[in-house]
Ligand SMILES: NC(=O)C1=CN([C@@H]2O[C@H](COP(=O)(O)OP(=O)(O)OC[C@H]3O[C@@H](n4cnc5c(N)ncnc54)[C@H](OP(=O)(O)O)[C@@H]3O)[C@@H](O)[C@H]2O)C=CC1
């Protein structure tokens with residue numbers, strides 16, 4: 001049985017705990033949250049994983065695998081030290097890698113620890129195809145992230161516009177994946193994932209749209225290259241606990257964990 005430390009206990013983390021309850025091959029043994037979140041995390045654990053303690057750091061021993069579902073800051077704070085200690089890590093906050101030098105730091109930490117960091121596909125599909133197509137050469141990759149206006153609350157999209165008053169779609173950002181991930185850390189992880197699998201953070205064209213006509217998170221990728229071309233649209237149901245986040249992200253994290261424990265992985 002693999003012993004898992006989960007970083008973050010919000011919309012994704014709490015759903016991961018729920019789905020792993022009773023799993024024969026994986027056990028959540030620690031949940032890492034900020035000091036001010038300890039009491040709430042402990043109350044949730046009482047319900048779904050009694051006996052598991054909430055903590056403010058990943059335990060230095062007794063952990064086989066770390067999964068991050070917390071946000072950009074948690075990568076520096078918890079993932080890098082775990083990798084250096086030799087613990088493999090699974091990362092959901094892929095947009096964090098848009099910060100200059102962070103991808104290199106993760107690689108160096110994993111090499112130092114003789115382990116590996118895995119970036120999950122999260123809310124998007126087709127990452128396997130895109131990463132394979134890159135080997136033959138890609139000419140262009142375009143990503144559009146379309147979400148209901150409420151999913152853009154608390155982001156720069158609110159500057160100069162009333163999201164509640166939108167009556168038609170509104171392009172709130174157009175530019176590179178690097179800029180998108182830096183400006184919209186909770187809404188542009190997919191932009192970063194698509195770019196890291198494909199043409200890179202600076203050559204991937206990103207459009208972010210607030211659209212009152214949708215109630216799902218719609219992610220579209222269009223790629224062209226030596227392999228041919230593809231278009232993929234995902235219509236993802238958002239999590240009730242966080243409209244910015246698609247439920248598929250939870251399943252993607254659980255899939256990554258189960259694949260680590262499985263004899264046959266797909
Ligand atoms: N790859 C993908 O496709 C996607 C990735 N994501 C990423 O996943 C992250 C989590 O999403 P979601 O669960 O919806 O977000 P929530 O805001 O619901 O939950 C975040 C959780 O992480 C905790 N947390 C925040 N900072 C730290 C830290 N430094 N150390 C430990 N715990 C911390 C929070 O604690 P507290 O509440 O006490 O602050 C909270 O428990 C997002 O920030 C985003 O970057 C999201 C959607 C898709």
Ligand SMILES: O=C([O-])CC(=O)C(=O)O
Pocket residue numbers: 123185186187188189190191217236244245246247249
């Ligand atoms: O969960 C989603 O739909 C995607 C998301 O928020 C992101 O790209 O950060």
